[in-house]
Amino acid sequence: MPVVPFKFVGAVALAIALPLAVTACGGSGDDGNKIVIGTKYDQPGLGQKNPDGTLAGFDVDVAKYVANELGYSEDQIEWRESPSPQRETMIQNDQVDYIVATYSITPERQQKVDFAGPYLITGQSLLVRADNNDITGAASLENNKKLCSVAGSTPAQRIKDKYPKVQLQQYDTYTLCIDALKNGGVDAVTTDEVILAGYAAQSPGTFKVVGDTFSEERYGIGLKKGDSEQRNKINDAIEKMISSGAWAEAFEKNLGPAGIKTPAPPTVDR
Numbered sequence: 317m318p319v320v321p322f323k324f325v326g327a328v329a330l331a332i333a334l335p336l337a338v339t340a341c342g343g344s345g346d347d348g349n350k351i352v353i354g355t356k357y358d359q360p361g362l363g364q365k366n367p368d369g370t371l372a373g374f375d376v377d378v379a380k381y382v383a384n385e386l387g388y389s390e391d392q393i394e395w396r397e398s399p400s401p402q403r404e405t406m407i408q409n410d411q412v413d414y415i416v417a418t419y420s421i422t423p424e425r426q427q428k429v430d431f432a433g434p435y436l437i438t439g440q441s442l443l444v445r446a447d448n449n450d451i452t453g454a455a456s457l458e459n460n461k462k463l464c465s466v467a468g469s470t471p472a473q474r475i476k477d478k479y480p481k482v483q484l485q486q487y488d489t490y491t492l493c494i495d496a497l498k499n500g501g502v503d504a505v506t507t508d509e510v511i512l513a514g515y516a517a518q519s520p521g522t523f524k525v526v527g528d529t530f531s532e533e534r535y536g537i538g539l540k541k542g543d544s545e546q547r548n549k550i551n552d553a554i555e556k557m558i559s560s561g562a563w564a565e566a567f568e569k570n571l572g573p574a575g576i577k578t579p580a581p582p583t584v585d586r
């Protein structure tokens with residue numbers, strides 16, 4: 317088989333990617349149209365890709381509910397993985413119609429994208445190995461501990477701002493942090509409590525969540541800046557999901573097994 321120059325492979329990849337990017341812009345909900353949604357693929361309970369290729373989790377259920385309200389059936393959804401550091405760029409470049417991916421609403425991000433919601437409120441916490449006894453909260457990490465979080469996430473930024481003495485390691489995904497915690501490369505992982513509880517439940521007896529939450533993370537659905545029509549429609553869908561009981565049902569199904577009590581649903585920002 318002839319050696320294919322890298323540039324050529326790149327061009328083919330682009331030729332394949334371009335029509336998909338165009339799909340992301342269109343979409344009135346007619347048959348044959350697709351909606352492109354970004355979520356996490358490696359966060360149990362929230363957004364996780366199963367071995368059979370299907371996706372499961374609370375974010376996935378919220379994303380599907382919203383898509384249905386916008387006129388898209390489940391088989392019209394095209395999923396894209398949207399890791400924390402890439403979310404704003406994916407929205408700005410029209411690679412997705414919207415993102416439901418443990419995505420906190422912040423003023424900095426609102427410079428680049430808009431948010432519908434919030435659809436869930438959680439807070440930053442810490443995950444340690446089950447046998448650890450000396451990490452009790454963020455301040456105890458300044459005692460020469462290695463902490464892992466994800467680049468471009470609000471929890472990583474908060475550690476840099478409030479606990480600058482902590483040795484912070486930043487990876488692209490939480491899975492890499494969890495692997496490092498498992499093999500002793502780091503002493504703790506920080507991000508939102510719902511995410512950490514999902515990892516703890518996935519490996520019973522291996523990890524534990526410690527301390528109280530020390531921030532408020534308001535999860536929004538990220539979309540193109542300035543698209544207020546779409547934002548309003550998504551907000552309507554979130555409100556309907558909450559009032560119909562589907563929101564609580566999805567929470568219990570996806571996060572109940574991790575031991576998280578269903579919280580009061582948030583009020584959408586209008």
Ligand code: GLU
Nearest residue numbers: 400418419420469470533
């Ligand atoms: N909610 C936080 C954020 O949006 C942390 C979780 C994540 O990285 O997705 O940055």
